[in-house]
Amino acid sequence: MAQKVKLSTIADSLGLSTATVSLALRDSPLVAEVTRERIKCAARDLGYIYNRRAASLRTSRSGIVGVCVHDIMNPFFGEILKSVENELDRQRQTFILCNHHDDLAKQRSFVDTLLQLGADGLILSPAIGTPASDIRLPEENDLPVTLIARTVEGSGVLGFRGDDSYGMGLAVDHLVALGHRRIAMIGGTALTSTGRDREAGYLAALERAGIEFRPEWRIEGPRNRHSGFDAAATFLQIDNRPTAAACFSDLVALGFMYGLSRAGLRPGVDIAVTGYDDIDEAAIATPPLCTVSNGQSEVGRRAAEALLARLAGQPAADETILITPELRVRQSSDYNWPD
Amino acid sequence: MAQKVKLSTIADSLGLSTATVSLALRDSPLVAEVTRERIKCAARDLGYIYNRRAASLRTSRSGIVGVCVHDIMNPFFGEILKSVENELDRQRQTFILCNHHDDLAKQRSFVDTLLQLGADGLILSPAIGTPASDIRLPEENDLPVTLIARTVEGSGVLGFRGDDSYGMGLAVDHLVALGHRRIAMIGGTALTSTGRDREAGYLAALERAGIEFRPEWRIEGPRNRHSGFDAAATFLQIDNRPTAAACFSDLVALGFMYGLSRAGLRPGVDIAVTGYDDIDEAAIATPPLCTVSNGQSEVGRRAAEALLARLAGQPAADETILITPELRVRQSSDYNWPD
DNA sequence: CTGAAAGCGCTTACAG
DNA sequence: CTGAAAGCGCTTACAG
Incomplete structure (x- = not known):
């Protein structure tokens, strides 16, 4: 590699000062049009690389x-x-x-x-x-x-x-409107605002529907596809098993649906499932995932x-x-x- | 925010030079143990933030x-x-x-x-x-x-x-061994080395098996889940439809399987499918995805x-x-x- | 419209 | 073991 090209290299090659070169390269109107062009050409020809560290140290x-x-x-x-x-x-x-x-x-x-x-x-x-x-x-x-x-x-x-609480409410209200009375919530953790708010939305929706929440319906934890898959096994062992599961996220829901299939159940047929986020995959999944678009x-x-x-x-x-x-x-x- | 703390702030506060402070903070053995500790304490107390731009400009x-x-x-x-x-x-x-x-x-x-x-x-x-x-x-x-x-x-x-060519060969050899004679390849593009090599592996495997390649078996393009999904429709219209599809990647394969399901076919039952990459999801998918681990x-x-x-x-x-x-x-x- | 000079905050020989 | 001084490559008042 040749000697490093810097502002002064350009300045020297044109018989100008570094101040002028610096201004020209940043399109300052203080520099005459012609000079600016000559400078930019020279910079290109010399393979000048702007040193952001130096500039940033200064500015x-x-x-x-x-x-x-x-x-x-x-x-x-x-x-x-x-x-x-x-x-x-x-x-x-x-x-x-x-x-x-x-x-x-x-x-x-x-x-x-x-x-x-x-x-x-x-x-x-x-x-x-x-x-x-x-x-x-x-x-x-x-x-x-x-x-x-x-x-x-x-x-x-x-x-x-x-608005996570409101959004989860939409999903659960929808399940209730379809006739479900035993609805689980899969995934999420009280350690994040997202988890807390979605759970609050779920509980509020149950209450609106006059459904008494049962602790075994709440499977906390899963926040990715793999743990959603694992949660299906837990879900299937719930006493008087829920007919629907509102999942913390689409990833959890998609994994959960894989888990249901693995156990021989048909998601959307044997168990109603909703997700959250409306990621691209939701619309093409098998079955297409009912979800909440999160903006x-x-x-x-x-x-x-x-x-x-x-x-x-x-x-x-x-x-x-x-x-x-x-x-x-x-x-x-x-x-x-x-x- | 208070005045910015720099090396000289620390140096002044202790009556030392910036050189010593600089060395001490980087654990140089040139600085006496005691001095080093005093300097580090002072740095912490003053809320010193190392300026990497300055250091990097210098070094x-x-x-x-x-x-x-x-x-x-x-x-x-x-x-x-x-x-x-x-x-x-x-x-x-x-x-x-x-x-x-x-x-x-x-x-x-x-x-x-x-x-x-x-x-x-x-x-x-x-x-x-x-x-x-x-x-x-x-x-x-x-x-x-x-x-x-x-x-x-x-x-x-x-x-x-x-070794993409070899890897794709593994998948296609496997399909051949299972008895398939009409095998499509879904996805990938000749514009990348990956696409070219996997296609070469596919073609070579067909040749090894004495199968004559038919151009309509090769659906080029798809490289993500969504286009894999779309490719299923194209695949299903192939004349004398293949019984197996070797996909360019797991994402393509997973989308493709979604597409088959959408059309009412059962992946792994009506059509054999393989992927490539062995991503986490492959093992939990419905059906579990046969694939090539890519290291x-x-x-x-x-x-x-x-x-x-x-x-x-x-x-x-x-x-x-x-x-x-x-x-x-x-x-x-x-x-x-x-x- | 252009130039000379200071300074951003470090590190690194060099000297003592 | 510690300090004085130069310099990394820019930009920015300031002067002309």
Whole structure:
């Protein structure tokens, strides 16, 4: 590799100063049109590579936004990430991604890295057990935070998520309307706001329907496809088995349906099943999955917008914005009532 | 937020020089034990945040490794990423992730960003159509590249991937052994090494079995769950319909099986199906998916190891390492032969 | 419209 | 074992 090309290399080659070159490359109107063109040509010819570390050290703006969620492979986050990426791209911000897998230490080390890199902002779905102080730390060090999907009490920052309690209510109301009186809820944990709110929505819907909740109907824990699969075995052993299962997420529901099939039962025929999120796969699954659309692309877009607005100088807000979910009725909630 | 704490803040507070503080924080034996401890305490108390941009500008080492693949949500990459992450974590390297979605412009802009940030290395699954020069550019600018999953002719860098031709042969041989003589191949594209090699493996297996290939058996294109689903409709219209389908990937196979079910056929009973990758979901699917394990965690681990070795000064190698895949027989390849 | 000079916060020879 | 000083490659007032 040749000697490294820097601003001064270009400046020297044209007999200009680095100041002029720097301004020209960033399209400053202070530099004469002709000069600007000559400079840009030279930069291209010399294979100049802009050194962002140097620039960022000087300006204390890095153009980096961190995004940290528990599982980037979950299609639910996929959609959020896609819309976050769209917004950030538009503002020429680089986004760097982290998977914390609900591991607090991992989340902390990522936040540390962002601080060390002088990142401009953080979009975070906080790991289970995140204390408010873990969110105030970056805020106090000039790293603005926007929460998505989950929120943290007392964090004092803006958050965007679906109205989980209302959404779960939609699913359970639907099952009740179809005639079900014994309805289980599969998956989720009280350790996250999502889990708590969806469970609250489930319990409230039972109460609205005048159904008395039975503890064995609530199978806590599963949050991915595999544990949804395992939960089917547990479900099938419930005394006076429920005729319907409202699942914490589509992934859990899809795994749960695999589990039912494995046990020789037909989801949507022998057991009614609902999911949550309306991921792409829901519509093509066997049977098509009845679910609740969670507005994930709106969550992603608005979180990114809000963060960019703060970078542009808007003051911080301490508020949680709830996106209203919608029921998507599909065959998995059908059920053959015994005559 | 208070005034920013930097090395000199600590130095001043203790009446030392920044040189000593810098050395102490990085555990240099040059600094006396006692002094080191005093410095570390002070750093903690003052809430010091290490400025990596400044350090990196000085040392021209950033501690950043870029990882860029076409689809981070594909579970196949999930496993690769997990093992890459493990290796890099161990060396305290930060990894930043990019989804190029097979968009060359996007891939280029990510490589640019890495160059600007002074990244130490890049692990890349090259986008469709990546010219060798796009890989030599970073190499020539001190950004070593290691390829995964796909390779590029003439790129001159180290690559790790499964032996796709051999692996697809395993699947098709298995179908042949079960008695199938009309076998389709669903998905993949000749635009990637993976697609070309798996197709070659399919064709070679047919030839080994003395089966004459018919063009209508080859449904090119699908590379995700949704297009696998759509391909089922196409498949079902093939004249003298095949009794088995070897799919390009597990995602394609799982979508394809959904598509068969939607059309009222039973995958694994009416049509034998195989996948490729052996993702987690394969074992719990309905029916369990017969597939080829692709050694993805080995690919990820070895690619990361190789990159780290280069960062440690080892010379570049121009070689493609093939990991040997293994067949995983499961029920989706069963088939009810008409008596 | 262009240039000379200072400074962002580190690390690294070098000196003592 | 510790300190003074230069320099990484930019950008930004300031001067002309």
